Amino acid sequence: MTKAFIFDLDGVIVDTAKYHYLAWKKIASGLGIEFTHEHNELLKGVSRVRSLDIILELGKVEASQEDKDKWLIQKNEDYLSYLVDMDQNEILPGVLPVLQFLKEKNQPIALGSASKNARPILEKTGILHYFDAIVDGNDVSNAKPDPEVFLIAAKLLKTEPKDAIVFEDSVAGIQAANIGNMVSIGIGEKSILEEAQYIFKDFTQIDKSFIEQLIRK
Ligand code: B16
Ligand code: MG
Numbered sequence: 001m002t003k004a005f006i007f008d009l010d011g012v013i014v015d016t017a018k019y020h021y022l023a024w025k026k027i028a029s030g031l032g033i034e035f036t037h038e039h040n041e042l043l044k045g046v047s048r049v050r051s052l053d054i055i056l057e058l059g060k061v062e063a064s065q066e067d068k069d070k071w072l073i074q075k076n077e078d079y080l081s082y083l084v085d086m087d088q089n090e091i092l093p094g095v096l097p098v099l100q101f102l103k104e105k106n107q108p109i110a111l112g113s114a115s116k117n118a119r120p121i122l123e124k125t126g127i128l129h130y131f132d133a134i135v136d137g138n139d140v141s142n143a144k145p146d147p148e149v150f151l152i153a154a155k156l157l158k159t160e161p162k163d164a165i166v167f168e169d170s171v172a173g174i175q176a177a178n179i180g181n182m183v184s185i186g187i188g189e190k191s192i193l194e195e196a197q198y199i200f201k202d203f204t205q206i207d208k209s210f211i212e213q214l215i216r217k
């Protein structure tokens with residue numbers, strides 16, 4: 001039996017949220033806007049353009065499109081500078097064994113991420129070869145909670161949405177999977193991801209029998 005296993009990237013496979021935070025904080029500070037870790041939660045799974053709008057709304061700052069474009073470029077350059085030394089050590093605990101097990105079971109795997117930097121991150125961390133399809137911020141026009149990113153991924157894996165299983169760390173991503181009629185698995189805090197069908201603190205909590213059960217269902 002074959003399912004489609006779709007992984008979000010930031011917060012699921014790698015902990016890049018901390019780098020997004022540092023880069024956004026620099027932009028916010030330059031504009032005199034306070035930007036806390038709590039504020040950063042609002043940006044998880046959200047596109048770069050929308051993230052900037054959220055920060056400007058927080059600071060009640062109005063800006064021209066020209067300025068916004070400039071800050072978006074600055075933010076991404078700064079973010080990329082944190083990724084220069086990225087390697088396999090940045091993969092979150094328990095992820096590699098799950099990817100390996102899915103391969104052993106001949107299950108197709110896709111990436112479904114809002115990030116436009118997804119490919120270089122998969123390359124740097126040495127896990128690009130696990131993915132049969134990659135759908136990222138360059139391929140979609142509707143951001144999560146719209147299910148577009150996951151629907152395209154399921155299609156590329158030649159699987160019906162109901163047979164797709166999505167691993168997500170953001171509320172918007174879990175909603176996207178649910179709206180898309182897929183199995184949603186939250187990675188993170190129960191209190192935040194309560195809409196998910198299953199919730200695990202991290203991938204070390206997901207054992208082989210659970211994955212076998214998902215494949216059989
Ligand atoms: P980029 P995901 C998302 O990735 C991040 O969670 C979000 O914080 C970020 O703003 C977005 O990617 C865009 O990233 O600036 O690299 O294009 O969680 O959907 O994998
Ligand atoms: Mg994420």
